[in-house]
Amino acid sequence: MxxxxxxxxxxxxxxxxxxxxxxxxxxxxxxxxxxxxxxxxxxxxxxxxxxxxxxxxxxxxxxxxxxxxxxxxVAMVFQQHNIIGGMSAYSNALTGALGRTDLLRSVLRLNKRSDKVRALEALDTVGLLGEAEQRAGRMSGGQQQRVGIARALVQEPDxxxxxxxxxxxxxxxxxxxxxxxxxxxxxxxxxxxxxxxxxxxxxxxxxxxxxxxxxxxxxxxxxxxxxxxxxxxxxxxxxxxxxxxxxxxxxxxxx
The missing domain is CATH 3.40.50.300 (P-loop containing nucleotide triphosphate hydrolases)
Known part of the structure; x- marks a missing residue:
């Protein structure tokens, strides 16, 4: 198929x-x-x-x-990143789990442990695990786009x-x-x-x-x-x- x-x-x-x-x-x-x-x-x-x-x-x-x-x-990575500059790379990646948790719990990092692990794994996949706590707004354009990819991966798409x-x-x-x-x-x-x-x-x-x-x-x-x-x-x-x-x-x- x-x-x-x-x-x-x-x-x-x-x-x-x-x-x-x-x-x-x-x-x-x-x-x-x-x-x-x-x-x-x-x-x-x-x-x-x-x-x-x-x-x-x-x-x-x-x-x-x-x-x-x-x-x-189906996950989407957008041209303009669409990430939240005031949040860390890790917190932005966690928003990929919004389909499984609400926005407030995601912002407060009250996600399930499995989603937190997925966010870290996704950041590792795009080479940003060491930058997980860096504020996204201070990252380069390329790094921000990689955060966007990590967020999409946390969604667990096919x-x-x-x-x-x-x-x-x-x-x-x-x-x-x-x-x-x-x-x-x-x-x-x-x-x-x-x-x-x-x-x-x-x-x-x-x-x-x-x-x-x-x-x-x-x-x-x-x-x-x-x-x-x-x-x-x-x-x-x-x-x-x-x-x-x-x-x-x-x-x-x-x-």
């Missing part, structure tokens, strides 16, 4: 068509990356999978069940979604965040879908690639099929010299 199945998914916002008859499947345990420029429909697609946005037409299935609302077995998780980070921090995302998915046997602008970063960490342009799937395949011609279709007139430099770590190609 596929972990995620998208069938003829269409989403309109007034006259704007964000997704147009999108269909694909993601097997369990796959690390898939959604590529495309801003406005191509990447965020809308992930929000439909997570039940945060309802499609106009079509259907999303998770573990064989239709998605009608937010599901606890599926991990990340919407442009490195869009606001420098190349070095982007590499680190993607490495921890990939490692967490592999370590915990999660199915993952990550939306990215950066082609070179996607090629480095992705297995499966779904390319969107104007809300339509224009590519669905694996690394050896992600050719320059495909990239040009997705990004339109990309500078190949700049792209090749980015592949060698000297610059970063974005949409």
């Amino acid at each position: 596929s972990a995620i199945r998208v069938e003829n998914l269409t989403k309109r916002f007034g006259e704007t068509v964000a997704l147009d008859d999108v269909s694909f499947e993601v097997p369990e345990g796959e690390f898939a990356i959604v590529l495309g420029v801003s406005g191509s429909g990447k965020s809308t697609l992930l929000r439909c999978i997570n039940g945060l946005t309802h499609p106009t037409d079509g259907q999303v299935f998770v573990q064989g069940d239709p998605v009608t609302s937010h599901r606890d077995d 599926i991990l979604l990340a919407d442009e998780p490195v869009a606001s980070l420098d190349p070095g921090s982007s590499q680190t965040v993607m490495r921890y995302l990939r490692g967490a998915a592999e370590e915990r046997g999660l199915t993952a879908m990550i939306s990215l602008h950066q082609v070179n970063l996607a090629r480095q960490f992705g297995e499966r690639f779904i390319g969107l342009a104007d809300g339509e799937v224009v590519f669905d395949g694996y690394s050896d099929e992600l050719t320059f011609d495909v990239i040009d279709r997705l990004y339109g007139g990309i500078d190949m010299e700049e792209f090749l430099a980015g592949e060698n770590g000297h610059s970063e190609v974005t949409g």
Whole structure:
């Protein structure tokens, strides 16, 4: 059974068509990356999978069940971190257990012992166990995003979604965040879908690639099929010299 199945998914916002008859499947345990420029429909697609946005037409299935609302077995990492700066990394990670406890008990650290252990394990997974008591607002952008990943892991999902998780980070921090995302998915046997602008970063960490342009799937395949011609279709007139430099770590190609 596929972990995620998208069938003829269409989403309109007034006259704007964000997704147009999108269909694909993601097997369990796959690390898939959604590529495309801003406005191509990447965020809308992930929000439909997570039940945060309802499609106009079509259907999303998770573990064989239709998605009608937010599901606890699907966790989301957001571009802007959405963590609480005045709380420690540990306390932020604990909020991933809100589906199992209320906000006040979480803030006061009155969670179950098992959830506290999960929070520490999740911080360890993203390399921040030694920073557990550091105030999140004083952490770097990359560290804050790793706290966001830890929070998602505490939710104990089967599926991990990340919407442009490195869009606001420098190349070095982007590499680190993607490495921890990939490692967490592999370590915990999660199915993952990550939306990215950066082609070179996607090629480095992705297995499966779904390319969107104007809300339509224009590519669905694996690394050896992600050719320059495909990239040009997705990004339109990309500078190949700049792209090749980015592949060698000297610059970063974005949409």
